[in-house]
Amino acid sequence: MLTIDRVGKTYANGVHALDRVSLNVEIGEIVAVVGGSGCGKSTLLRAISGLDTPTQGSVTLNRETILAPHEKIGMIFQEPRLLPWLTVAGNVGFGLNHVPKAERVRRVAEAIDRVGLTDKANVWPRELSGGQAQRVAIARALVTRPEVLLLDEPFSALDAFTRVDLQDHLLDLWADTKPTLIVVTHDVEEAIVLADRVVVMRPRPGRVLEDIVTNLPRPRDRQSAAFDFAKRRVMAALDRSLERIAEKKPAREPEKAGQATSHWW
Amino acid sequence: MSLALMTATAEPATATQPQRRRHLARLARPLLGLILPIGLALFWEIAVRMGLSNGRLVPPPSVIFNTFAELARSGDLQQHSLATMWRVFAGFACGVAAGTILGALAGYSALLLRVVDPTLQALRSIPSIAWVPLFILWFGIFEASKVILIAVGVFFPVYLGVMGAVVSVDRKIVEVGRVFRLSGFEMISRILLPAVLPAYVISLRAGLGLGWMFVVAAEFLGASTGLGFLLIDGQQLGKPAQIVAAIVAFAILGKLTDWLVVAVTNPLLRWEDSFGARQQEA
Numbered sequence: 244m245l246t247i248d249r250v251g252k253t254y255a256n257g258v259h260a261l262d263r264v265s266l267n268v269e270i271g272e273i274v275a276v277v278g279g280s281g282c283g284k285s286t287l288l289r290a291i292s293g294l295d296t297p298t299q300g301s302v303t304l305n306r307e308t309i310l311a312p313h314e315k316i317g318m319i320f321q322e323p324r325l326l327p328w329l330t331v332a333g334n335v336g337f338g339l340n341h342v343p344k345a346e347r348v349r350r351v352a353e354a355i356d357r358v359g360l361t362d363k364a365n366v367w368p369r370e371l372s373g374g375q376a377q378r379v380a381i382a383r384a385l386v387t388r389p390e391v392l393l394l395d396e397p398f399s400a401l402d403a404f405t406r407v408d409l410q411d412h413l414l415d416l417w418a419d420t421k422p423t424l425i426v427v428t429h430d431v432e433e434a435i436v437l438a439d440r441v442v443v444m445r446p447r448p449g450r451v452l453e454d455i456v457t458n459l460p461r462p463r464d465r466q467s468a469a470f471d472f473a474k475r476r477v478m479a480a481l482d483r484s485l486e487r488i489a490e491k492k493p494a495r496e497p498e499k500a501g502q503a504t505s506h507w508w
Numbered sequence: 509m510s511l512a513l514m515t516a517t518a519e520p521a522t523a524t525q526p527q528r529r530r531h532l533a534r535l536a537r538p539l540l541g542l543i544l545p546i547g548l549a550l551f552w553e554i555a556v557r558m559g560l561s562n563g564r565l566v567p568p569p570s571v572i573f574n575t576f577a578e579l580a581r582s583g584d585l586q587q588h589s590l591a592t593m594w595r596v597f598a599g600f601a602c603g604v605a606a607g608t609i610l611g612a613l614a615g616y617s618a619l620l621l622r623v624v625d626p627t628l629q630a631l632r633s634i635p636s637i638a639w640v641p642l643f644i645l646w647f648g649i650f651e652a653s654k655v656i657l658i659a660v661g662v663f664f665p666v667y668l669g670v671m672g673a674v675v676s677v678d679r680k681i682v683e684v685g686r687v688f689r690l691s692g693f694e695m696i697s698r699i700l701l702p703a704v705l706p707a708y709v710i711s712l713r714a715g716l717g718l719g720w721m722f723v724v725a726a727e728f729l730g731a732s733t734g735l736g737f738l739l740i741d742g743q744q745l746g747k748p749a750q751i752v753a754a755i756v757a758f759a760i761l762g763k764l765t766d767w768l769v770v771a772v773t774n775p776l777l778r779w780e781d782s783f784g785a786r787q788q789e790a
Contacts, residue, residue, distance in 0.1 A: 294686060311689070318687045324680050328702040328779045338688040340698075369781035387688075 244269060244305065245291070245391055245423060251299035251448075252286050260286040262448035263300065270390070271421040275434035275441045277477065279485055283449020284427040288393050291425065292318045304391060317389035317422075321396040323376035325368040331355065331379050332364045338387040354386040355379075357416060374405035378412070385416055391423045398433065410436050414461070431481070435473050436463055443480040453480040567749040575749040576756065584738075589757055591733035592723055595651065596765075599658025600719045604712065606659070607666030614667075615674025616696070625671070632664045637725055644729070654726035661722035662715040669711020673704035706780055709773045713766055720762045735761075 245268040252261040261283040268274050276284050289295040291302050293312040302309040304316065312318075325334045336351040355364050358378040368376060377397065384392055397413075398406040410433060417424060428434050434441045435457060445452040457473040464470060549569040556563035563571065579585035610628070614621045639660060640653075647653040677700055685699040727736020735754045742750035 292687065294683060312687050314689060320680070320683075322680065324684050326681060326684070326699070326702070327781060328705070337684075337698075340694075367779045367781070369779070 245425075246303045247287075247291065247300075248303070249300035250287065250290055250297045250302060252283070252290060252295065253298045259448040261290070261297070262450050264444075264449065264451055265300075266442065266451065266454075268391075268423055268425065270423055272440065273417065273424040273426070273438045275438035276425065276427045276444060277429060277431060277434050277441060277481065278444030278449070278452075279429075279446055279481070281449075282444040282446035282484070284444060285395055286449060287444075288318075288395050288425065288427050291391075292316055292393050294318075314387070315390040317384035317387060317392045319377075319380055319384050319392065319394045319397045321399055323368070323373075323380040325371075325376055325379055325383075327368050330365050330367060331360060331371070334368065334379055335382045335386055337383055350386055354382040357385075357419075358382045358412065374401055374409060377401065377409060381409075381413065381416065385420075385422075388420060389422055391425070394424065394426045396427055396429065399429065406430075406433070413437070431474055431477050432465065434477060435459070435470060436465065441473075441477050443477060443484055445484040452484045455480060565748055567752060571749050572752045572756065575747075576753040579738075579750070579753060585753075585757065588733055588735050588738050588754075589761065591731075592727065592735045593761065595654050595658060595726065595734065596716075596719045596723050598651075598655045599722070600662050600716060602655065602659035603662025603715060603719070604666050607663045607711075607715065608670055608708075611667040611670025612674055612696070612700075615671045616700070621671070621675075628664075628667060632668075636661050636722065640725070640729055649730050654723070654731070657726045658719050658722045661718040665714040665718060666711050669707055669714070670704060673707035673711075674700055677703045705773070706777055709769065709777065712769055712773075716765060716769060717762070720758065720765075724758070 247264060247266040247268075249263040249265050250261060251259075251263050253259045260281075264283070264287055266274075276287065278284055286295070290297045291309065293302075293309045293316065296310055304313065307313075309316070326337065329337065332351050332355065335354050336347050339347045339350060342350070352364070355361060358381060360375060360378060360382075363371065363375065368379070371379065377400075381397075394413075398409050401409065413424075414437065424437070426434070426437055428437075439456065439458050441455045441457060442451055443453045443455065444450065455473075455476055457476075459467075459469055459473060552563075552566070553568045553570060555561055556568040567575075576585070610624065614624050614628075636657065640657060643653040643656055647656055681703060682695070682699060685695050690698060723734070724736045724739070727734040728740060731737045735757055738754040738757075739751050742748065742754065
């Protein structure tokens, strides 16, 4: 189980990005984290990944405190972040350097097959489209068989058609080994399609506003009434999360570099 | 039936012709660059032959060629070229080693950058020739002072190139390395080094160019061998053809060594997604 216990983060420049966020995530659960800009979604994810350490509270995975990147925690970023000097196969196998060569080759080939890029195994990343590159990133993260996979707005840079395709694809891959997924997104529909549970955050400082359990049956029908209802619930919660700021008239805080500048609406 | 036969026989002809033309074009492309120098040389040769100039101070190509051939036959050219090449090679190796190590460390560690960089930048602004008297006092007038002068010349572009490249490696790619828990050494060898390689090759070429520049300066200051000595010798004995022959030898060797650096590193840079790479593919 992944436990996030009263995690807070204040950056060196004084920006209070995250305030006592607590969350328990079961093994194999898919959790979506949504919220407007500057509500600390990415900060939270970076704290879970161990890339940044929280200034208060702790993140524990199976009772082990996460202070630095952990082998059982994988991460997919908003951009594919492929290494341009490695071929697709080289990129997918990047995290398998300690694995014996024969097994590495087999697992890499399997992962590339699984994301449908068999014929692209030996090309350079520059020859891939945006969607293909993000699939390679997914394969690279999954090939190490993480228990927890963190996704930071993974599909937000893709066109709508590719995005839907990759969401379905991600769910397929998830069904193989059922890792825990935590998806940060500003796309409510994406949150409902992927997640069993949607955490709505409130900005300045980032806090959990509502924890909505949807538990729709899979595969999910984007047209169904239940889907629509879940979507409305999350939208309503998001509206509430923003009302608070309108009342407070917040002092503008500079957005953390690396976070998306786009808004969820 | 006849139609099928016709297309069958016609096909190879139409397929090979554009292919052959493309092949020819590929061969001809480097030749384009030769038009200007050969044209100028021919023009001068004809001008001297027609008596428009006596060609004493600016010898025509045929005289230069003869001098060049003469120097090559007597073995002088090889001896002097080897002496010069050895100096450049030794100085280049020392300068590259020092520049790469210091540049990588200064780029990797912010502390070291703050400690080392201001001093190096200050030293860099000294014209390197200004070191010569001091080096001769310190290291004597023989090979050591020459090699060290060349090494100093090579060091700065390499140091600057490596340091700048390491500092500007994309944080996002470094984070990928952190997510996969690379050790410090792995981070350097698997992320930082490949990422700086394109910039590194450019700084190596700049360093090599400076190495060839400094070897002449070093050989002007009391050498009994080397192409630089041939230049001085030609000046003192009034043999412009020998000077030009030595200059031609410098040009050939400089271009050859630069090409060698490019040829050795090119296979390592095929992944580059750059304007230049695209042009070469086309």
